[in-house]
Amino acid sequence: MLIDANQLDDGAVIEKDLCILGAGAAGIALALEFSGHGFSVALLEGGGFERDAESQALYEGVCEPPLIDPYLPASRLRYFGGTTNHWLGYCRPFDDIDFEQREWVPHSGWPITRATLEPFYRRAAAVCKVAPDFAGIEPLIAEPANRIWTFPFHIAPLRFGYAYRGVLVDATDIEVFLHANALRLALRPNGDSVDHVEVAASGDRRFQVRAKAFVLALGGIENARMLLVSDDVQSQGVGNQHDQVGRYFMDHPIFPVAQICTSHTSGPFTDLSVRNTDTWARSFRLADGEQERSRILNGCLSFNLIPQVEDVRQQLLTKKSWDTVEAYLAAEEQAGREVTVIGREGEDPALFFSRFDVRAEHAPNPDSRVTLDHEVDRFGLRRVRLDWRMQAIDFESVRRAVEVLAEDAGRFGWGRVRLAPDIDLERSYSPGFHHMGATRMQEDPKHGVVDRNCMVHGVKNLGIAGSSVFCTSGYANPTFSLVALAVRLADHLQKRLGGLA
Amino acid sequence: MTAQLSRRALASGALGLVGLATAVRHLPSLLTGPSRAQRLIRELVNLVAVTEPIAVGRFYFAAQPGVKATDLVPQVLAELPLGGPVEGIRQAFRQKLVDDFEAGRTIRLDGWYLSETEAQLCALVALEVGGLGG
Numbered sequence: 001m002l003i004d005a006n007q008l009d010d011g012a013v014i015e016k017d018l019c020i021l022g023a024g025a026a027g028i029a030l031a032l033e034f035s036g037h038g039f040s041v042a043l044l045e046g047g048g049f050e051r052d053a054e055s056q057a058l059y060e061g062v063c064e065p066p067l068i069d070p071y072l073p074a075s076r077l078r079y080f081g082g083t084t085n086h087w088l089g090y091c092r093p094f095d096d097i098d099f100e101q102r103e104w105v106p107h108s109g110w111p112i113t114r115a116t117l118e119p120f121y122r123r124a125a126a127v128c129k130v131a132p133d134f135a136g137i138e139p140l141i142a143e144p145a146n147r148i149w150t151f152p153f154h155i156a157p158l159r160f161g162y163a164y165r166g167v168l169v170d171a172t173d174i175e176v177f178l179h180a181n182a183l184r185l186a187l188r189p190n191g192d193s194v195d196h197v198e199v200a201a202s203g204d205r206r207f208q209v210r211a212k213a214f215v216l217a218l219g220g221i222e223n224a225r226m227l228l229v230s231d232d233v234q235s236q237g238v239g240n241q242h243d244q245v246g247r248y249f250m251d252h253p254i255f256p257v258a259q260i261c262t263s264h265t266s267g268p269f270t271d272l273s274v275r276n277t278d279t280w281a282r283s284f285r286l287a288d289g290e291q292e293r294s295r296i297l298n299g300c301l302s303f304n305l306i307p308q309v310e311d312v313r314q315q316l317l318t319k320k321s322w323d324t325v326e327a328y329l330a331a332e333e334q335a336g337r338e339v340t341v342i343g344r345e346g347e348d349p350a351l352f353f354s355r356f357d358v359r360a361e362h363a364p365n366p367d368s369r370v371t372l373d374h375e376v377d378r379f380g381l382r383r384v385r386l387d388w389r390m391q392a393i394d395f396e397s398v399r400r401a402v403e404v405l406a407e408d409a410g411r412f413g414w415g416r417v418r419l420a421p422d423i424d425l426e427r428s429y430s431p432g433f434h435h436m437g438a439t440r441m442q443e444d445p446k447h448g449v450v451d452r453n454c455m456v457h458g459v460k461n462l463g464i465a466g467s468s469v470f471c472t473s474g475y476a477n478p479t480f481s482l483v484a485l486a487v488r489l490a491d492h493l494q495k496r497l498g499g500l501a
Numbered sequence: 502m503t504a505q506l507s508r509r510a511l512a513s514g515a516l517g518l519v520g521l522a523t524a525v526r527h528l529p530s531l532l533t534g535p536s537r538a539q540r541l542i543r544e545l546v547n548l549v550a551v552t553e554p555i556a557v558g559r560f561y562f563a564a565q566p567g568v569k570a571t572d573l574v575p576q577v578l579a580e581l582p583l584g585g586p587v588e589g590i591r592q593a594f595r596q597k598l599v600d601d602f603e604a605g606r607t608i609r610l611d612g613w614y615l616s617e618t619e620a621q622l623c624a625l626v627a628l629e630v631g632g633l634g635g
C-alpha cells in the first residue's frame with residue numbers, strides 16, 4: 001500500500017513488525033525480501049517518487065577537503081529509489097582478499113568471509129537484475145611470473161525506484177510511506193532497544209512508527225548521522241558507546257593518471273578490452289601475492305583500448321634517408337655479415353591507446369569520519385560534517401599498481417604504460433561517490449558499530465543495511481555487496497521476528 | 502632506472518666515412534622506394550608501443566644530452582639477425598625489449614616505462630625526423 005505522510009494526522013502512531021528507514025537500494029532490497037512472509041512492514045522514504053529540491057536540500061553539509069563541490073548533495077539522491085536513480089549499475093562481488101585481515105593494511109578484516117556472502121550474492125543478482133554467473137578472477141596469462149589478474153564487471157543500471165515501485169505498493173504486507181522523514185530513533189529508557197522512530201512529513205506534521213525491529217537504510221552517510229542525532233537517551237548517540245559511529249569513512253578515490261598503449265591487436269589487453277560491451281566490462285588488478293609483497297591495497301585498473309591513427313610512420317617513410325643506419329648496415333656487410341632487410345608490404349599494425357583510471361581501495365582510517373556540524377537542517381537536525389582522509393598507503397598503492405602493470409606489460413610484451421610524470425597523486429583523484437565504513441561491522445563493539453549480522457551492538461532490535469557496514473572498501477562498486485548484505489539481514493530478522501511472534 | 506649508454510660496444514668509429522659511400526651506393530633505391538634502412542626503422546618503430554616516439558625521444562635527449570645518432574644506431578641494432586627474413590628481425594627486436602625489462606634495463610621518459618633499447622630508438626627517430634639537429 002502507498003501512503004503519503006502529508007495526509008497522515010499529526011501525532012499518528014503506526015505499529016508494524018518491521019520499520020525500514022530509507023527506500024534506496026538497501027531499503028528496497030530488504031522490503032522485497034519481507035514481502036509475502038507474513039510480517040507487517042513500514043518502508044519510510046523521506047522524498048517522493050520524483051526528485052524535489054526541498055528533500056534534496058536536506059543532504060547538504062560540510063565536506064573536508066572540498067573534493068568536489070558540493071560532494072554531499074551531488075553524490076546522493078533523496079527520493080524513492082535513492083541514489084540508484086542515477087547510479088551507473090556496475091556490479092561485482094568483493095574479492096576474498098577484501099574480507100581478509102591483511103597484516104599490512106591496518107584495521108582490515110571482516111568478521112565474515114566472501115564464502116559467507118556467496119549465497120546472498122546469488123540472491124542479490126536477482127534483485128539487481130544481473131546474471132548470477134560472476135566470473136572469478138583469473139591470471140591474465142597462464143604464466144607463474146604474471147602479476148596481473150583480470151575480471152569482469154556486469155553493468156545493469158537498474159532504477160530500483162521504478163523497477164520495484166509497483167511490486168512494493170501492491171504488496172499487502174508492506175506500507176510505503178512517502179515524504180516520511182525519519183528524525184530520530186527513540187530508545188527505550190534502558191537504551192537496549194529502539195521503541196519508535198519519530199517522523200516528519202513535509203510540513204509541521206509529526207508521527208511515530210513503533211515496531212519490533214528497525215533497520216536504517218538511509219545511505220552510507222545518513223546511517224551514521226541518524227545514530228549520532230538520536231542522542232537523548234545515550235548522549236553520544238545510539239550504538240556509539242565506544243565512539244565508533246562515523247569513523248572509518250571510505251570512498252573509492254579514482255585516479256585518472258595513467259595511459260596504456262599496445263602495439264598489436266593480439267595482446268591480451270587489446271583482446272579483452274575491445275570485447276567490452278554496454279553490459280559487461282573487463283578490468284585488471286594486481287594478484288593477491290603481489291599486493292602482499294608490495295604491501296599495498298587492492299585497486300582496479302580499467303581501460304578501453306581504441307585504435308590510434310599514428311602518423312609518425314608516414315614521416316619515417318618520407319624521410320629522405322637514414323644515413324647512420326645505412327652506414328651501420330654497410331659496415332656490417334663489410335665485416336662479412338649478411339644484411340637483407342626484406343620489407344613487409346601492407347598496412348602498419350594499428351596502435352591501441354587508452355587513458356586509464358585506477359579505482360583504488362581506500363584504507364580504513366578511524367580519523368576519516370562523519371560527524372555532526374553545528375548547522376541544522378529545516379527539521380532542526382544537525383547537518384553532516386564529512387572529513388574524508390587519505391593516508392600514504394592510499395597513494396603508494398596506486399603508484400605501485402601502475403608500476404607493476406608497466407613492468408609486466410614490458411616483460412610479456414603487452415604494451416607500454418605511462419604514469420603522468422611529476423604527478424601529485426595527492427591532488428589527482430576524484431571521489432567515486434561510494435560511501436562506506438561509517439558504521440562498520442566488527443565482533444568487538446570497541447572496534448565497530450554492528451555485529452556480523454548487521455545488528456547494532458547493544459541495541460537488540462536495530463539493524464543497518466547499506467555500505468556503511470563495510471569494514472574495507474575493495475575496489476568493487478558497493479551496491480551489489482550491500483544488497484547481498486541486506487538480503488542476509490532480512491533472513492536474520494525474519495528468524496528473530498518469527499521467534500518473537 | 503637510468504640508461505647505461507656504455508652498456509653495448511659503441512662500434513661507431515668508422516661510420517662517418519662509410520656513411521657517405523653508402524648514401525651514394527643506395528641512391529637508386531631512394532628513387533624507386535623506401536631504402537632498406539627506412540624499411541628497417543619502420544619495422545622497429547612499429548613494435549614500440551608509444552603514441553609519440555618523437556616526443557619521447559626528446560625526453561631521452563633531455564636526460565642524456567649530447568648523445569649522437571652514431572652512438573644510438575649500434576645499440577638499437579646490435580644482435581638483430583639482419584641477414585634473415587624480416588619476421589626474424591621483428592621477433593629478435595621484441596625479445597630485446599623483453600630482455601631489457603627482465604634485466605631491469607628500463608628508463609622512464611615523460612612518464613612512460615620503457616626498455617632502454619626502445620628509448621634509444623625513439624631518440625634516434627627524434628634526432629633524424631624530429632629535427633633535433635641530426
Ligand SMILES: Cc1cc2nc3c(=O)[nH]c(=O)nc-3n(C[C@H](O)[C@H](O)[C@H](O)COP(=O)(O)OP(=O)(O)OC[C@H]3O[C@@H](n4cnc5c(N)ncnc54)[C@H](O)[C@@H]3O)c2cc1C
Nearest residue numbers: 022024025026046078079082083088089090182477478479
Ligand atoms: C553518480 C553515481 C554513480 C554510481 N554508480 C554506481 C555503480 O555503478 N555501482 C555501484 O555499485 N554503486 C554506484 N553508485 C553508488 C550507489 O548509488 C549506492 O551504493 C547505492 O545507491 C546505496 O544504496 P543505499 O540504499 O544504501 O542508499 P541510497 O540509494 O542513497 O538510498 C537512501 C534512501 O534513504 C532516503 N533517506 C535519506 N534520509 C532519510 C530520512 N531521514 N528519512 C527517510 N528517508 C531518508 C533517501 O531518500 C534514499 O531514498 C553510484 C553513485 C553515484 C552518485
